[in-house]
Amino acid sequence: MGRLALIAVLAAAAILAIVVQLDRGGSAGFGLGSHSHRGDTTISLPGLPGITLHGDPLYAKDDPWRLYLAPERDCANGEQLDAPLAAQASTMVCLVNFARARRGLQPVEPVGLLDQSALAKANKIVRCTDFNHNACGQDAAADARGAGYGGAWGENLYIAEGRYGSPRVALDGWLNSPEHRANLFTPGWRTQGIAVEKVARFGSDRDVTLWVNQFGT
Numbered sequence: 001m002g003r004l005a006l007i008a009v010l011a012a013a014a015i016l017a018i019v020v021q022l023d024r025g026g027s028a029g030f031g032l033g034s035h036s037h038r039g040d041t042t043i044s045l046p047g048l049p050g051i052t053l054h055g056d057p058l059y060a061k062d063d064p065w066r067l068y069l070a071p072e073r074d075c076a077n078g079e080q081l082d083a084p085l086a087a088q089a090s091t092m093v094c095l096v097n098f099a100r101a102r103r104g105l106q107p108v109e110p111v112g113l114l115d116q117s118a119l120a121k122a123n124k125i126v127r128c129t130d131f132n133h134n135a136c137g138q139d140a141a142a143d144a145r146g147a148g149y150g151g152a153w154g155e156n157l158y159i160a161e162g163r164y165g166s167p168r169v170a171l172d173g174w175l176n177s178p179e180h181r182a183n184l185f186t187p188g189w190r191t192q193g194i195a196v197e198k199v200a201r202f203g204s205d206r207d208v209t210l211w212v213n214q215f216g217t
Contacts, residue, residue: 069175078168105185155212190216
């Protein structure tokens with residue numbers, strides 16, 4: 001009798017948000033949220049092609065922020081995971097500004113200084129396998145200060161396995177978390193920095209995408 005093999009993949013997404021007033025040395029406000037998604041299940045039968053049973057969709061059926069997610073005609077390749085990282089980062093910049101425009105806010109322009117700071121934070125998170133604003137035990141704003149930034153500063157983090165790591169899905173995660181949404185929609189932001197990294201293994205997770213989105217005045 002043939003043996004039935006079931007292979008289940010669990011995709012988990014976690015997000016973190018922080019706002020820091022660097023120029024005043026004020027306290028940091030942290031917001032933490034995590035979400036888990038049931039991924040696809042593949043059923044394999046001897047001599048037959050595999051059958052895939054789809055788990056959670058990329059977006060909730062009743063997602064209240066769906067209208068804030070830019071369609072393909074406005075921000076192309078929002079769900080494309082195999083695009084070059086620079087292209088995915090550009091897509092995220094577009095998605096962030098589309099959402100802010102829907103909220104009646106002005107766009108936040110990408111700047112090299114915050115891109116550099118965001119990339120440094122992403123590298124630190126991966127190096128220490130520490131998904132936190134204060135990764136590797138360092139102050140959350142250390143990278144921004146090291147890059148020479150001294151104004152008000154905010155940061156959203158997102159990490160997910162597989163198909164949940166695409167730009168559009170990551171932004172939807174931020175939109176559906178009150179702390180991250182508040183950070184994203186802070187009226188005073190004028191600039192932003194984006195970093196995205198693909199990680200084959202992060203702790204017990206596989207095929208991970210890490211996003212760091214920083215904001216400044």
